[in-house]
Amino acid sequence: MTFRDQVIWVTGASSGIGAALAPLLAAAGARLILSARRPRLLDQIRADCAGENVHVRTLPLDLEDLDSLAAKAKEAETMFGRIDGIVHAAGIGQRGVAAETDFDVDCRLMVINHLGPVAITKAVLPGMLARGAGRFTVVSSIAGLVGPPRRSGYAASKHALHGFFGSLRAELVGTGVKVTMVCPGYVDTGFAETALTPDGTPMGRDGPTRRGISVYECARRICRAMEYDERQVLIGGREVLAAYLQRLAPGLLARLMPRLSPP
Numbered sequence: 001m002t003f004r005d006q007v008i009w010v011t012g013a014s015s016g017i018g019a020a021l022a023p024l025l026a027a028a029g030a031r032l033i034l035s036a037r038r039p040r041l042l043d044q045i046r047a048d049c050a051g052e053n054v055h056v057r058t059l060p061l062d063l064e065d066l067d068s069l070a071a072k073a074k075e076a077e078t079m080f081g082r083i084d085g086i087v088h089a090a091g092i093g094q095r096g097v098a099a100e101t102d103f104d105v106d107c108r109l110m111v112i113n114h115l116g117p118v119a120i121t122k123a124v125l126p127g128m129l130a131r132g133a134g135r136f137t138v139v140s141s142i143a144g145l146v147g148p149p150r151r152s153g154y155a156a157s158k159h160a161l162h163g164f165f166g167s168l169r170a171e172l173v174g175t176g177v178k179v180t181m182v183c184p185g186y187v188d189t190g191f192a193e194t195a196l197t198p199d200g201t202p203m204g205r206d207g208p209t210r211r212g213i214s215v216y217e218c219a220r221r222i223c224r225a226m227e228y229d230e231r232q233v234l235i236g237g238r239e240v241l242a243a244y245l246q247r248l249a250p251g252l253l254a255r256l257m258p259r260l261s262p263p
């Protein structure tokens with residue numbers, strides 16, 4: 001696919017992976033709608049995209065407000081008359097063992113990381129089906145393929161994305177609407193800082209993500225996966241090997257996992 005004149009809606013565009021993707025997609029000719037909760041940061045990212053024939057709009061939203069998302073999707077569709085693709089990059093992390101984590105934290109992770117993207121997907125899908133073209137690019141995680149410690153709610157929410165979008169992909173065969181699953185390992189963003197601790201407060205400090213690959217490298221790989229219509233892409237350093245071990249040697253992975261997944 002080519003990005004020229006494609007209308008692409010990027011969630012999680014106020015920071016990290018979504019924010020790094022926006023200028024790349026804009027430079028490649030896409031028309032962008034940028035979403036997240038913080039409007040000022042979205043305006044900043046829109047300014048970073050500036051250039052000749054660049055069209056970028058912002059649409060602040062909160063994925064936790066599930067009831068608002070269908071209306072947000074309608075608003076997004078009116079901005080450029082259609083949505084050709086969505087990059088679901090918004091998400092929140094977790095640090096804390098399951099035995100000590102409030103159930104409310106599990107619910108929030110499921111809403112923000114899974115149900116919010118599902119609600120948006122269902123709202124834009126009819127338009128894509130009517131036009132016979134579209135793409136959902138879903139930023140999952142290696143934790144969507146394996147179960148690392150201290151991330152039970154996060155891993156559950158990311159595994160749920162694979163279940164939903166795997167079934168959706170099967171239903172979309174022959175419609176022109178495609179699904180690309182993106183599974184990063186560690187990417188150098190502030191993701192760990194906002195990770196929910198057992199009582200729901202943010203962790204407030206950096207974690208192993210800061211030792212990960214650069215966010216620009218990750219964004220470039222995501223663009224390539226979209227361009228080449230990749231079904232699923234693993235992005236990162238050695239930690240992505242966990243996804244292969246899960247299939248080839250699950251017993252070995254279970255023994256190694258505590259060491260592979262630092263706090």
Ligand SMILES: NC(=O)c1ccc[n+]([C@@H]2O[C@H](COP(=O)([O-])OP(=O)(O)OC[C@H]3O[C@@H](n4cnc5c(N)ncnc54)[C@H](OP(=O)(O)O)[C@@H]3O)[C@@H](O)[C@H]2O)c1
Pocket residue numbers: 011012013014015016017018035036037038041061062063064088089090091092093112139140141142183184185186187188189190191194209212
């Ligand atoms: N960094 C990594 O190592 C890594 C590894 C694997 C997967 N991932 C995945 O990559 C995606 C992006 O993470 P990142 O590393 O770029 O971290 P990030 O910089 O913290 O980005 C998270 C984005 O999600 C948005 N967001 C969070 N809660 C939201 C809500 N309730 N409603 C709407 N937007 C919300 C944030 O914006 P606001 O705060 O402005 O709302 C922000 O734009 C996530 O889905 C994450 O699971 C990251």
